[in-house]
Amino acid sequence: MTETVAKVSPPQDFDALRSVILERKGELPKRLTQVAAYALDHPDEIAFGTAASIAISANVQPSTLVRFAQHFGFEGFSGLQLLFRARLRERTSSYEDRLRTLEQDGQALAESTNIFNGFTAAAHRSIDTLTAAVDPAAFERAVDILAAAETIYLIAKRRSYPISSYMAYAFGKLKVRCQLVGTAAGIDDDLLAMAGPRDAAFAISFSPYASESAVQARNMAARGINVVSLTDSAFSPLAECSKEWFEVVEADHAGFRSLSASMAFAMALTVSIAEKRRRG
Amino acid sequence: MTETVAKVSPPQDFDALRSVILERKGELPKRLTQVAAYALDHPDEIAFGTAASIAISANVQPSTLVRFAQHFGFEGFSGLQLLFRARLRERTSSYEDRLRTLEQDGQALAESTNIFNGFTAAAHRSIDTLTAAVDPAAFERAVDILAAAETIYLIAKRRSYPISSYMAYAFGKLKVRCQLVGTAAGIDDDLLAMAGPRDAAFAISFSPYASESAVQARNMAARGINVVSLTDSAFSPLAECSKEWFEVVEADHAGFRSLSASMAFAMALTVSIAEKRRRG
DNA sequence: GTCAACATAGAATGTACATTCCAAATGGAT
């Protein structure tokens, strides 16, 4: 009888595992120490490698890896590996950590508070992603295109409409001529028909794509009008007809997305355009 | 004989793969297009998942994934997966590089890039402020008030209008009855006249306050209709006539404010209301 | 020096996986 294996519950996240390893590294057998050192020094290898490949790199037997994992309460090596993978997934942002902390004392909090915290955390993540996803050079080119336009046509429906309406408001304040498309039903196409080659369009569309926006953007492009767009996927129909396009993926909370990152992007673009014009 | 399989050498890094996929997405069969879209939208899943698990998420057969990989010159799915893993390995460093560049706060950087960075930084700050400024108990009470309403009237003009329009969109999706006030000129007051004591209003107004919104909110309150509001100052005329009110100060960049934090707040409120209703 | 307790290596095992294969379905051309 193997003395009940003690059912030590394994660490739940990478940091916890790290602490436990550091704590017990003195009392570990030789080979397990070796694995511990390797694991902390090459976490990426652990995350992606197979037991066999890791064993070779670390100069141990695959079985040693399994025993190592079991020593720390995991069922097998695979269980431990999950933690290393999760770490890589979440490394993008420390706000994940914060969210997890929030969730831990979550039962005590009201449902609404959890939702609130979830959305603020998602907003943080979104903005981090935004920073990483937008190429400064492309942004610069987009600003050039739109700043050179006589009138900027703002094309957006449904979920993206609030963004364009805010841009329209800000452009108004900044004395940049623009035309919001997507407000009243019917007259959209008449408005767009007035656009000429010296104008430009900024289109926004998120999945599921409002086909109308895509058609309108394509028509504009076909008529030689420069189109810049904001979307959430490289597969957006907008991408292919745009001179410049940007991919912004809003993080979601429980499947719902706010527009925090898109709003920041929109304002940055709006102000940049006005600034470029002012400077000539 | 299968026409020599062409030995098209597969892309060597993620960016190359991405370009090739985008390039050829038009000529791809339906299922492969589906995989392509999924792959570019959920690169992390591809990196970590197994062919089986990814297939389920993307709603295709595992074999389709293999075919997809082979279409792009890989020997099998595993070969393609390596690229997605490599990307994740390298992202850490490149992300840190980016931040370092950002910190150098360059004269070297284009004006637009500075503006962009300024707005993302401001968005982060705004959301931090939001977290600190909103009292969970008050939030909970606001949710209760609005969830109990038959119809929620959304009052907002000008700068705050994009927020209410997004809430209206989301409420529509969530099957919560609401009425957006502030759209077409003139009929606003007629709309509001229909509100009864079993309804409630959510008003948004930022400095400089649209006096119209304040008047409308006050009228509603005078008729015994509960008002909840979002504003940027305790001195807002909205504060005094509201059952619950929240102060959200958006951080600004060069005097311009985005609506990132307000949007996060709005979505949290919207979803919380829907959730409360669902649960009864 | 002997023994017990534990650690280790490497082979054996069974499972989960990527891949292949084939039959059915779809779509386009004649």
Add this chain to the structure above:
DNA sequence: ATCCATTTGGAATGTACATTCTATGTTGAC
């Protein structure tokens, strides 16, 4: 409408894998 080419779903296959097992090695106590 008929046929061919291509695409697709799903079962079959074989491989690579984590894990378990057992014999051997190592350590330290008496």
